[in-house]
Amino acid sequence: MSTERPSSYVVGLDLVRFACTLMVCVFHLSWHKAEMVTAMPFGWIGVQVFFVISGVVIANSAARASPLQFLKSRFLRLYPAAWLAAVVNFGLLLSVPLTVFGAAGVWVDPTPRALWYSLVLGGTTFLTSAYWTLPIELAFYGLILLAIFGGGVRRFLPVARLLVLASVPYCILLSRSLVAGFELGWLEFGYGPKNMFLLRHGIYFAIGMYFWLLNSQRRLALLDRVLLALVLLGAGLEIFARAMQIVGSYAPGPAGPMSVGFLVSGALAIFAVLAAIIYLSLRHARDWVPRPAVARTVRSLGLLTYPFYLIHEILGATVLHAAQQRGLGPAGALLVALPVIGATAWLIAMHGEPLLRRAIERLLGWQGRATRATLPR
Template structure:
């Protein structure tokens, strides 16, 4: 069986394991580091005053770059043989139901625990407004994802799926150029006189920082179809180096803010490289991995699907749960909170199915009406 035919028939259970692990890392980052930061605890930011902040949990933010690489792979895979409109409808039915449920849960939690409610944040969250503000800071990644999806849809509309590889090269080159200049100016210290913040507070929407991750995931998908070439190896190396620059740069910033509690400089980058290796093996040795994990297939698939709602609800809701468990030892409160969040996320997966079905029918029904008018 060749790689191309294999990928059309195989479920990548290994990727579900990587995805869920990355989600747990982000959970630990917020619940065992972020909300324990002294600046939050002492300035009324809602943080905890004693407990479990550690350099290891402080590296958990690296789960987000891992998500972006996974997204690049999944989107390149799912966009095959699909029209631009069908691709967008698929993304809408995948993203919005869980966002509606999770934003509502976060709002209810905020009202119950802190009596806070801002309508504009809630509305921005349920429509996934890329500009924010949202009910939780984690929604910024959805803004980045939406920009990426729109660009992919444009490529499908203008040129078709066969040009997604070219798009990955353009997106990756854009991001590599950004990080190359960033290294020269910020790491080496040579002032090029170039303003890299061309979009100010909305720089994240340009994909200059994150494009290397998406492009790397798309390139990984391409190798399952037609293997590695010298150019792909060289290009992938550049993307990995750009990702390392991004990860080390972020880790350095955290160390400047929190020199005692932040993660060691190279730890997030090391975790990211291990995740890339796991993704590669999950894709190129899928059959062998599925044979090992096959007995737990349903559990692994369920946890993979629960990753998205878990990511959306874990920070603010997890903080509120832990604040209600202050009579327990910090580590016990942490584990009980994470277990509760995972259980809730599994429930959300089932609940969102009740919304997705009519939403999908509505989207496809409207599409048929539009086709009839033409």
């Protein structure tokens, strides 16, 4: 198997990542408001696309890394920004009435326990709901780490196969239970830590890994072409299940309650388009090379997506409340909130995170970058 990776910057990954962050943000700040519920009703699909991007990027960053290098790079990527975001989030929770978040439809937990879990990125509760995806990411990192110990890139294909064979049957069972109306019992994971088994979301990491493997090898064996088709079907079933589970939580809009068919069709269409962009961006990375100034701008957008995602609910609800108190309507308040969240995320990503990361490297004796992957981290 060839392990050659593209030397060009894959601009499409950061563009998709940033688009997904905006989608998730607008969704979370609008879906409980009757007058805004149609602003981005499919925005939750951005999380699934995040997992696909992780499958690509983590496979790439691990391909030439030792176990220690991989651990360093993942720690420095996840934790400094998360710690700074937790400071912002907890500070706002201490200074803003909790009714503000309830009015915005944003779930929060202002307890020290939730703060601790938001710092370690694991546990049963967090400062706000967006953090639920991070233990899933960590579980995937752990699986990749085992693959590195077991033989490096040669083990990535078995990992992708394992994720398909574990996740697709679960998604079939999950979607069937929602249609037929029977309970899964212990196998209903909700948003809890049992998702770290990757039975539900492993399909998305597998898609990303297969995209990366296709880009590395230029072809897949017949078995893996079948598994890729199967995992794409599994993704469709998981998206259907998510729509079924959350449709009742939307505020009734001007045309009445949201329909499952509308949610599923829109989410599937967006997922298909963004997945295609990810694959084509990898395939044509050497051809689609932006000018340096454009690449720097898009790279900055990609870097700020992680803190943006972590702070968008609490900071967004705070700004929405302040803007509406000054007479702005819901749409105008949202247009104010987005750049405020973006500016705060930019300060974290461009200034706070690098300073904290360098301090950690000095403290632990880690000099320089842990890996030099060419794809966005």
